[in-house]
Amino acid sequence: MKRSPPSALLLLNGDIPDAAMIRRLARRCRVIICADGGARHARRMGLVPDVVVGDMDSLPRPLPRNWTRTLYWCDFNENSSDFDKALEFMGRTGCGRLYVAGLFGGRLDHCMVNLSLARRYGARESLVVVDRGMAALLGPGRYRLGLRRGQRLSLLAVAPRTRLSVTGARYPLRHAALVAGSRGLSNVAQGPVGLHVHAGLVWAMAPDVFEF
Secondary structure (H helix, E strand, O other): OOOOOEEEEOOOOOOOOOOHHHHHHHHOOOEEEEOOHHHHHHHHHHOOEEEEOOOOOOOHHHHHHHHOOOOOOOOOOOOOOOOHHHHHHHHOOOOOOOOEOOOOOOOOOHHHHHHHHHHHHOOOEEEEEEEOOOEEEEEOOEEEEOOOOOEEEEEEOOOOOOEEEEEEEEOOOOEEEOOOOOOOOEEEEEEEEEEEEEOOOEEEEEOOOOOO
């Protein structure tokens, strides 16, 4: 059986409202990366990053003594954000799925740029945003969503021609054309939820960590 590439956790400098969820994810990820100021979240949560990427202007001071094996990848390119630099670095890790926390909070322009970068990267690689719940950006294919019965599920199309089918939910869909809007909001799992993305991209969101 072919083994899946290991996962990575990327901490940005935005808000992290559920530290316990991040710690759970850190235990299943092979690599922990911080985009500059995200290192402050790592220190607060007792996590040791493998790599810190960025211009290093927002590092915690002093650095924790147990970070002796942390690699600091300095990039002073003013035309890209620390998140952009960290995504570029991801290509060097050999990891597959990327969990990103700290995407939101703070300046609105930063939030919007971060979301745009997440969508761009997620269109090519497996990307999951972690905040007050989890949002996985999924392209064409079949997925089995590991949701508990009664758990909320929302689907948000991010491509103009997204078409999908959903089974095992209160409101099933069959080859439905989904556009960016509220139609996929607040569905409910009634058993094993199957998602088939026929075309396009969709954010699959739930209030807790789920497998897919």
